[in-house]
Amino acid sequence: xxxxxxxxxxxxxxxxxxxxxxxxxxxxxxxxxxxxxxxxxxxxxxxxxxxxxxxxxxxxxxxxxxxxxxxxxxxxxxxxxxxxxxxxxxxxxxxxxxxxxxxxxxxxxxxxxxxxxxxxxxxxxxxxxxxxxxxxxxxxxxxxxxxxxxxxxxxxxxxxxxxxxxxxxxxxxxxxxxxxxxxxxxxxxxxxxxxxxxxxxxxxxxxxxxxxxxxxxxxxxxxxxxxxxxxxxxxxxxxxxxxxxxxxxxxxxxxxxxxxxxxxxxxxxxxxxxxxxxxxxxxxxxxxxxxxxxxxxxxxxxxxxxxxxxxxxxxxxxxxxxxxxxxxxxxxxxxxxxxxxxxxxxx
Amino acid sequence: xxxxxxxxxxxxxxxxxxxxxxxxxxxxxxxxxxxxxxxxxxxxxxxxxxxxxxxxxxxxxxxxxxxxxxxxxxxxxxxxxxxxxxxxxxxxxxxxxxxxxxxxxxxxxxxxxxxxxxxxxxxxxxxxxxxxxxxxxxxxxxxxxxxxxxxxxxxxxxxxxxxxxxxxxxxxxxxxxxxxxxxxxxxxxxxxxxxxxxxxxxxxxxxxxxxxxxxxxxxxxxxxxxxxxxxxxxxxxxxxxxxxxxxxxxxxxxxxxxxxxxxxxxxxxxxxxxxxxxxxxxxxxxxxxxxxxxxxxxxxxxxxxxxxxxxxxxxxxxxxxxxxxxxxxxxxxxxxxxxxx
Amino acid sequence: xxxxxxxxxxxxxxxxxxxxxxxxxxxxxxxxxxxxxxxxxxxxxxxxxxxxxxxxxxxxxxxxxxxxxxxxxxxxxxxxxxxxxxxxxxxxxxxxxxxxxxxxxxxxxxxxxxxxxxxxxxxxxxxxxxxxxxxxxxxxxxxxxxxxxxxxxxxxxxxxxxxxxxxxxxxxxxxxxxxxxxxxxxxxxxxxxxxxxxxxxxxxxxxxxxxxxxxxxxxxxxxxxxxxxxxxxxxxxxxxxxxxxxxxxxxxxxxxxxxxxxxxxxxxxxxxxxxxxxxxxxxxxxxxxxxxxxxxxxx
Numbered sequence: 001x002x003x004x005x006x007x008x009x010x011x012x013x014x015x016x017x018x019x020x021x022x023x024x025x026x027x028x029x030x031x032x033x034x035x036x037x038x039x040x041x042x043x044x045x046x047x048x049x050x051x052x053x054x055x056x057x058x059x060x061x062x063x064x065x066x067x068x069x070x071x072x073x074x075x076x077x078x079x080x081x082x083x084x085x086x087x088x089x090x091x092x093x094x095x096x097x098x099x100x101x102x103x104x105x106x107x108x109x110x111x112x113x114x115x116x117x118x119x120x121x122x123x124x125x126x127x128x129x130x131x132x133x134x135x136x137x138x139x140x141x142x143x144x145x146x147x148x149x150x151x152x153x154x155x156x157x158x159x160x161x162x163x164x165x166x167x168x169x170x171x172x173x174x175x176x177x178x179x180x181x182x183x184x185x186x187x188x189x190x191x192x193x194x195x196x197x198x199x200x201x202x203x204x205x206x207x208x209x210x211x212x213x214x215x216x217x218x219x220x221x222x223x224x225x226x227x228x229x230x231x232x233x234x235x236x237x238x239x240x241x242x243x244x245x246x247x248x249x250x251x252x253x254x255x256x257x258x259x260x261x262x263x264x265x266x267x268x269x270x271x272x273x274x275x276x277x278x279x280x281x282x283x284x285x286x287x288x289x290x291x292x293x294x295x296x297x298x299x300x301x302x303x304x305x306x307x308x309x310x311x312x313x314x315x316x317x318x319x320x321x322x323x324x325x326x327x328x329x330x331x332x333x334x335x336x337x338x339x340x341x342x343x344x345x346x347x
Numbered sequence: 348x349x350x351x352x353x354x355x356x357x358x359x360x361x362x363x364x365x366x367x368x369x370x371x372x373x374x375x376x377x378x379x380x381x382x383x384x385x386x387x388x389x390x391x392x393x394x395x396x397x398x399x400x401x402x403x404x405x406x407x408x409x410x411x412x413x414x415x416x417x418x419x420x421x422x423x424x425x426x427x428x429x430x431x432x433x434x435x436x437x438x439x440x441x442x443x444x445x446x447x448x449x450x451x452x453x454x455x456x457x458x459x460x461x462x463x464x465x466x467x468x469x470x471x472x473x474x475x476x477x478x479x480x481x482x483x484x485x486x487x488x489x490x491x492x493x494x495x496x497x498x499x500x501x502x503x504x505x506x507x508x509x510x511x512x513x514x515x516x517x518x519x520x521x522x523x524x525x526x527x528x529x530x531x532x533x534x535x536x537x538x539x540x541x542x543x544x545x546x547x548x549x550x551x552x553x554x555x556x557x558x559x560x561x562x563x564x565x566x567x568x569x570x571x572x573x574x575x576x577x578x579x580x581x582x583x584x585x586x587x588x589x590x591x592x593x594x595x596x597x598x599x600x601x602x603x604x605x606x607x608x609x610x611x612x613x614x615x616x617x618x619x620x621x622x623x624x625x626x627x628x629x630x631x632x633x634x635x636x637x638x639x640x641x642x643x644x645x646x647x648x649x650x651x652x653x654x655x656x657x658x659x660x661x662x663x664x665x666x667x668x669x670x671x672x673x674x675x676x677x678x679x680x681x682x683x684x685x686x687x688x
Numbered sequence: 689x690x691x692x693x694x695x696x697x698x699x700x701x702x703x704x705x706x707x708x709x710x711x712x713x714x715x716x717x718x719x720x721x722x723x724x725x726x727x728x729x730x731x732x733x734x735x736x737x738x739x740x741x742x743x744x745x746x747x748x749x750x751x752x753x754x755x756x757x758x759x760x761x762x763x764x765x766x767x768x769x770x771x772x773x774x775x776x777x778x779x780x781x782x783x784x785x786x787x788x789x790x791x792x793x794x795x796x797x798x799x800x801x802x803x804x805x806x807x808x809x810x811x812x813x814x815x816x817x818x819x820x821x822x823x824x825x826x827x828x829x830x831x832x833x834x835x836x837x838x839x840x841x842x843x844x845x846x847x848x849x850x851x852x853x854x855x856x857x858x859x860x861x862x863x864x865x866x867x868x869x870x871x872x873x874x875x876x877x878x879x880x881x882x883x884x885x886x887x888x889x890x891x892x893x894x895x896x897x898x899x900x901x902x903x904x905x906x907x908x909x910x911x912x913x914x915x916x917x918x919x920x921x922x923x924x925x926x927x928x929x930x931x932x933x934x935x936x937x938x939x940x941x942x943x944x945x946x947x948x949x950x951x952x953x954x955x956x957x958x959x960x961x962x963x964x965x966x967x968x969x970x971x972x973x974x975x976x977x978x979x980x981x982x983x984x985x986x987x
Contacts (some may be wrong), residue, residue, distance in 0.1 A: 360819075360822070363819055363822075364822040364823055364825075364826050365826065366817065366827040367819055367820065367822070367823030367826075368823045370823075370826075371823055371824075372827075401919050406958060482720075483720075486965050486968050486969050486972070487961070487965050489911070489964070489965070489968050490911060490915075490960075490962075490963075490964035490965030490966075490967075490968055491960075491961050491964075491965075492915055492918050492919065492922075492935075492957055492961065492964075493958045494919065494922050495938055495953070495954075495957030495960065495961070496936065496957075498938070498941075498942070498945050498953060498957070499945075499957070501945065501946065501953065502945050502946065502950060505946075506946055513946070566712075613907060620828070623779075625833075626830055626919075626923075627830075627833070627919055627922060629894075630922075630923070641831065642834070642923050645831075645834050645835065645838050645925075646838070646923070646924065646925075648838065653831075653835065656831075657828075657831060657835075660826075660827070660828055660831070661826035661827065664825075664826050665826065665858070
């Protein structure tokens with residue numbers, strides 16, 4: 001029963017972030033808790049607007065007005081950095097935890113060389129000379145497979161392709177060997193071939209260095225390949241959390257199931273329209289009283305309990321490594337799924 | 348398109364514009380009622396005297412020939428005679444140009460430095476009071492007629508409070524101009540070590556420079572502020588902060604340079620306009636610059652002066668445009684270096 | 689806040705009251721815009737109704753009461769030959785506002801058409817039109833207006849013409865770039881792909897956007913027109929004696945500034961300031977509010 005004490009690189013507890021706008025208070029992150037073990041890779045999945053990027057920025061303390069982190073703890077390597085001042089956080093960012101930003105076309109300063117931008121993070125956290133930093137930067141460029149690294153170091157961002165720029169962002173994030181890298185949609189702006197390339201690079205580097213990764217994406221295929229654990233986010237909350245294997249085998253939360261089903265399968269002949277999740281996510285400024293997914297939920301739509309009561313997290317499955325889902329029907333769904341696979345029916 | 352080709356294109360386009368402006372100026376002055384020959388020989392002259400004068404001035408030639416002579420004259424430096432004063436146009440303009448340029452330079456410096464200062468202060472930290480104040484002031488600055496503002500400024504600062512001298516031009520009545528080096532009194536006085544003269548020159552240039560610089564300041568501060576705000580929302584600043592940089596280094600090293608680039612072009616054009624002198628401010632402050640000359644010339648239909656001045660300012664405008672373009676392509680790597688893959 | 693549906697709450701009194709209420713709550717959020725509209729409204733009121741309410745003549749000479757400071761009988765004092773400055777101010781308001789509107793409307797039409805034609809036409813038409821515009825731009829605007837007035841005879845009408853001429857390139861360049869930009873926008877292609885005819889595309893998609901751009905540029909030109917008109921009046925071109933245009937009034941007051949009778953020149957200058965600033969604020973705020981990205985709507 002008592003598991004060995006887990007070495008957590010990140011332990012987020014009840015994190016809450018609000019945006020105070022003209023239209024009202026937008027609750028972007030609503031008491032989110034999650035843990036990441038050292039060296040592990042977790043995926044954070046959800047639709048646009050679910051709060052994924054806000055969560056990432058909240059962890060790093062980069063939320064600017066009109067947004068504000070209003071509660072919770074962010075324990076990084078044992079320290080609660082949610083309580084840190086910006087000055088203290090400056091020592092942590094880029095060193096213990098770093099961010100790979102999502103849009104390579106706008107994530108780099110257009111008037112500074114690539115080399116300068118990589119060296120900037122090195123020089124920020126290490127007392128080495130500029131020449132040493134430059135050599136370091138060339139090394140990093142080679143690591144991320146940029147050809148002719150020593151010459152391309154002095155190029156500007158607009159002279160790089162999108163895929164190359166994304167890899168530069170990875171290089172910047174990994175420059176100081178952080179314990180945790182948060183990669184926010186690192187492949188969203190790229191075509192499929194480049195995506196694969198970028199992910200390969202990322203995979204290789206984090207495996208080499210034992211870096212933990214939080215991969216934020218809406219691409220479930222990437223999650224399946226890359227991640228050990230998955231967190232599913234909807235309307236500012238983590239509605240399901242499970243190991244990757246468990247999640248793909250059986251989805252306790254109807255949203256997870258719907259997400260998986262909406263992935264087009266090129267290997268299967270599909271007749272009729274592509275499956276989608278009808279409707280759209282609720283406005284985070286005007287949340288309904290019950291379960292936020294209810295209006296679109298194939299299971300709970302229209303049901304009283306779903307409309308009026310907020311679901312509490314329910315742990316199902318293996319007690320040592322449970323699936324935790326916020327659904328009134330989580331237990332039934334899981335049992336049903338187990339029953340199905342036991343009786344031989346597969347997906 | 349490579350940089351040399353772009354610059355060449357700019358130059359050609361500029362030349363065409365200058366040509367067009369020269370034609371317009373030339374034709375226009377010919378269209379004016381009144382006969383310049385008559386102006387020279389006086390109202391009592393006989394018809395033969397007038398005809399003779401016309402011949403001497405080449406006014407009896409066909410327009411195209413006249414235009415050609417005019418263009419040739421411009422290029423060779425023969426800019427004709429100012430009919431009202433009898434001096435060559437060139438002499439008149441050159442004598443007054445430094446005064447206008449000195450005024451324009453100071454006006455620009457005041458406007459630029461204050462604009463940068465206030466734009467940065469009001470956008471760096473969220474200071475709604477300062478921000479609102481700056482915005483209001485900039486609107487008022489754009490809407491104030493400069494000549495009226497000069498008068499009010501003279502009234503308050505010179506008459507009522509006595510801080511600055513009245514409108515007696517570049518120097519007080521008792522001050523001798525410093526020995527000529529640059530033709531700029533403030534610089535020349537400092538070079539010659541005449542501190543009293545330098546101070547007097549500065550005191551005299553202060554009010555007109557502030558008056559002239561008010562509208563440019565308003566324009567620049569709004570532009571820079573808008574650019575700073577826009578750049579502050581850019582994604583790369585988030586990335587810079589995620590590297591562990593503080594707000595100030597992020598602002599200084601990344602936000603400011605990116606916001607300054609588009610402001611450069613506007614600032615360059617403003618400088619050109621300011622150097623060409625301000626007609627009305629010069630009149631209010633009795634500043635012996637080109638502007639006053641032009642107004643008088645227009646009123647007296649002394650078309651040689653106006654023609655030349657208009658053409659010169661057109662040339663200046665085009666030149667500054669080209670210089671700014673070149674500067675921009677040097678400074679902005681996106682323009683300087685072609686995209687390679 | 690009011691409910692978004694607007695039926696259950698809100699004032700009674702039918703759709704008109706509700707619309708007025710909406711306008712008022714909108715203005716309450718925009719103090720700068722409200723102030724600017726108010727200022728222009730005041731000037732407009734003075735221009736139109738001033739002579740009806742304040743019946744003193746703007747041109748009647750009364751040397752006996754010359755150079756009187758502001759008082760109840762003469763809210764803005766009297767000038768050097770005893771004319772009432774306040775009624776001259778109102779007349780001046782009428783002239784400036786009228787010229788401003790005229791210049792803007794005519795200039796927008798001419799310059800706008802030129803720009804649209806340039807943007808929608810093949811290379812050489814475009815190039816020729818734009819070169820003409822550049823040639824106009826190369827002239828300092830004030831000098832251009834001055835030259836026109838001197839050439840065609842000083843007066844209000846020629847001044848308006850000269851000012852309008854100088855404003856043409858701004859409209860032309862603006863509209864040309866708008867046309868070029870819109871032509872290549874994907875949503876035009878999309879509308880085309882959906883089968884919409886060209887005229888329909890023009891009307892429903894291009895025209896509204898172009899009109900709003902023109903309006904905003906027009907508001908800025910309005911301010912510039914009033915300023916330049918006053919400048920021309922100041923040097924004696926433009927409106928002629930005894931027409932009470934604000935610029936000429938400032939000239940009248942020129943020599944009296946430093947001798948203590950500041951009111952003769954100060955009030956008309958303030959009128960220009962008010963009119964031009966209000967126009968700029970309106971132009972600026974409208975542009976921000978209409979920005980489809982809405983980012984700057986409340987900055």
